[in-house]
Amino acid sequence: MDDLISESAKRQLRKEIPALKAEILALYRSLDRKFGLHAAEVPIEFGFDEERLGAYTPSGNGQEESFYFSLVFVGYLSRESLHREDKLDLYRHEYAHYMQFHMDIPQEYRFRSGLHGSAWKYCCSLVGAAPSEYYRFGKGREKHDYEKALNNPWKNPHTALLDLAHRKREAEDSRNRMIRYRKGDTVVHPKFGSGTIEDLEQMTGSVRLTIRFPDAVRKIDQKWLLRSNYKKRS
Numbered sequence: 001m002d003d004l005i006s007e008s009a010k011r012q013l014r015k016e017i018p019a020l021k022a023e024i025l026a027l028y029r030s031l032d033r034k035f036g037l038h039a040a041e042v043p044i045e046f047g048f049d050e051e052r053l054g055a056y057t058p059s060g061n062g063q064e065e066s067f068y069f070s071l072v073f074v075g076y077l078s079r080e081s082l083h084r085e086d087k088l089d090l091y092r093h094e095y096a097h098y099m100q101f102h103m104d105i106p107q108e109y110r111f112r113s114g115l116h117g118s119a120w121k122y123c124c125s126l127v128g129a130a131p132s133e134y135y136r137f138g139k140g141r142e143k144h145d146y147e148k149a150l151n152n153p154w155k156n157p158h159t160a161l162l163d164l165a166h167r168k169r170e171a172e173d174s175r176n177r178m179i180r181y182r183k184g185d186t187v188v189h190p191k192f193g194s195g196t197i198e199d200l201e202q203m204t205g206s207v208r209l210t211i212r213f214p215d216a217v218r219k220i221d222q223k224w225l226l227r228s229n230y231k232k233r234s
């Protein structure tokens with residue numbers, strides 16, 4: 001895994017920057033026109049981050065405002081390259097972050113704070129981004145359920161109380177269900193040492209990994225593993 005991307009591959013991928021930039025700017029310009037914003041004027045940076053697909057940094061705290069995209073995932077020639085729909089979804093995802101800082105968010109969509117809270121989800125619904133902070137293959141192609149994402153559980157306090165435990169469990173469930181590894185990944189287990197993942201099985205509330213350790217092959221729920229190398233969008 002340490003050699004996921006070689007120097008020569010990086011050189012190749014850097015050559016794609018102008019085309020990628022043009023693709024992103026075309027989308028951002030059309031969204032800017034629609035919403036009266038100026039995201040297309042924000043600098044776009046590219047890098048080789050393997051854990052992060054993209055990012056939006058607002059200005060402040062001595063930081064310049066910028067967008068960031070990892071060539072590991074958006075580069076056409078990259079082994080990890082995302083499908084076109086997922087790439088567009090990623091661009092929209094980051095645009096929604098930009099919007100969150102540059103638009104008046106109606107009071108009714110401010111019920112859940114946080115980077116990926118209800119204000120951001122509201123922006124996702126406007127630009128057509130998947131209202132989820134995690135990347136999942138094929139998400140860009142799905143029909144998004146904004147009604148569910150923007151459902152304010154606190155509107156009716158009685159329902160909210162009844163629903164809270166259920167929501168907590170659901171959140172936990174979906175966290176455990178998310179596949180965070182790939183075949184061939186090396187993982188470290190506190191007791192069995194370092195092993196290689198040979199198979200992954202999606203279970204109802206978990207992911208079961210088949211791992212070859214030095215002494216034996218074992219099936220282990222991924223939540224018991226120390227190393228988390230899942231890719232998260234920020």
Ligand SMILES: [Zn+2]
Binds near residue numbers: 093097116133233234
């Ligand atoms: Zn995000």
